[in-house]
Amino acid sequence: MNVLVIGGGGREHALIRKIKESPRLNQLWCAPGNGGIARDAQCVDIKVTDIPGVVSFAKHNKVDLVVVAPDDPLAAGMVDALEAEGIRAFGPRKDAAQIEASKVFSKDLMKKYQIPTAGYEVFTDPEQALTKIRQDNTYPVVIKADGLALGKGVVIALDYEEAEQAVRSMMEDKIFGESGSRIVLEEFLTGPEVSVLAFTDGKCVRPMVSSKDHKRALDGDQGANTGGMGTISPNPYYDEETAKLCMDTIFLPTIQAMNSEGRPFKGCLYFGLMLTPKGPRVIEYNARFGDPETQVVLPRLQSDLLDIMDAVIDERLEKAEIRWSAKSAACVVMASGGYPAQYRKGIPICGLSEDGQVEGAVVYHAGTALSGGEFLTNGGRVLGVTALGDTLDEALDKAYRAVSNIQFEGAHYRRDIGK
Numbered sequence: 001m002n003v004l005v006i007g008g009g010g011r012e013h014a015l016i017r018k019i020k021e022s023p024r025l026n027q028l029w030c031a032p033g034n035g036g037i038a039r040d041a042q043c044v045d046i047k048v049t050d051i052p053g054v055v056s057f058a059k060h061n062k063v064d065l066v067v068v069a070p071d072d073p074l075a076a077g078m079v080d081a082l083e084a085e086g087i088r089a090f091g092p093r094k095d096a097a098q099i100e101a102s103k104v105f106s107k108d109l110m111k112k113y114q115i116p117t118a119g120y121e122v123f124t125d126p127e128q129a130l131t132k133i134r135q136d137n138t139y140p141v142v143i144k145a146d147g148l149a150l151g152k153g154v155v156i157a158l159d160y161e162e163a164e165q166a167v168r169s170m171m172e173d174k175i176f177g178e179s180g181s182r183i184v185l186e187e188f189l190t191g192p193e194v195s196v197l198a199f200t201d202g203k204c205v206r207p208m209v210s211s212k213d214h215k216r217a218l219d220g221d222q223g224a225n226t227g228g229m230g231t232i233s234p235n236p237y238y239d240e241e242t243a244k245l246c247m248d249t250i251f252l253p254t255i256q257a258m259n260s261e262g263r264p265f266k267g268c269l270y271f272g273l274m275l276t277p278k279g280p281r282v283i284e285y286n287a288r289f290g291d292p293e294t295q296v297v298l299p300r301l302q303s304d305l306l307d308i309m310d311a312v313i314d315e316r317l318e319k320a321e322i323r324w325s326a327k328s329a330a331c332v333v334m335a336s337g338g339y340p341a342q343y344r345k346g347i348p349i350c351g352l353s354e355d356g357q358v359e360g361a362v363v364y365h366a367g368t369a370l371s372g373g374e375f376l377t378n379g380g381r382v383l384g385v386t387a388l389g390d391t392l393d394e395a396l397d398k399a400y401r402a403v404s405n406i407q408f409e410g411a412h413y414r415r416d417i418g419k
């Protein structure tokens, strides 16, 4: 099979590493990829949002499967465009990707189909939103931009001042562009968070092993929300009983709801859950593999990912072989100093081998570039240093030992992943 992966982060590197294990693979490309991915696949200089560019490349290079990993091209209809040309693609169509691309759509869907989630109200006018916040006078209040915002469109305001600043910056200053023309005010929930990625062909849903992200920038869950600073799998809070409850009250009802809406979801559906004292609630859906969840989930997959993706596309997932390792996995993200705000790029990374790896771990490259054989930083999240172990402690120990061998100026990572 000739395979093209769309994207260029740590998630895509993890997908590529797993796809490379398949005996069915012939050629592997990644658009645009990054410095580390270039060691595992042929990188092609096409932007993830360049739909005609991707379609044309796939046609001219006899690509058998395009794996669309990031949210923007899914929301923009890349899968629809590929299918229209008879090219097989893994990922939801545009109408199904709305489950992530619009918080208003996903909240209304959950309300209509009684899928447990935080209570909410939608606003298109900042003054009305602020009046509501003053009336309720209950903090923290959760404020979400309707559209895509690189994982940064959620503010948990502890008082009115913070809430007002968030509402005005989203709706008036448009810091997330049109994503902030509508906002959702949400009830604040508490409890451990769980990420469950699931394969689905629109008929059945096959959850992958669970994981836990660490979204805040600093130790002790302090600092700004980021795309994710590290992950572990399995998630220790997610037991079998909870998994069954989530299947019955969340996973299956979501698949059925999307079918009832005439938007069958095919691909990887990400359930961001909170295990509240009143039971599991959906915090968010993503229409794709999570980043950095993929970096701890896929290393535990023992079956052929290309077979599974084929089964999803052909709607025969129910019978597909999907086996998981009982090992634990941990991923520590090494980020550029300053991330998620301003940071520098182009800083040399020391301690990586020529392949961009270190002994005892797998290094997924998130934001690196190759220059004259040397790896340079080229993004906010730079590396996802990942290890497997018989226990979580062993996996964490290996991952942190590998991290200690890698240096770049300003490198920042959390020291409490999995703690």
Ligand code: AMP
Binding pocket: 118, 142, 151, 152, 153, 154, 156, 186, 187, 188, 189, 190, 193, 215, 225, 272, 283, 284
């Ligand atoms: P999201 O991008 O929707 O996953 O939100 C980012 C983070 O904000 C989540 O991982 C939660 O930690 C937090 N969050 C989002 N919604 C809520 C909520 N209703 N109650 C409490 N925390 C929330």
Ligand code: GLY
Binding pocket: 151, 213, 227, 228, 286, 289, 290, 291, 292, 293
């Ligand atoms: N790690 C959270 C996400 O992928 O959105």
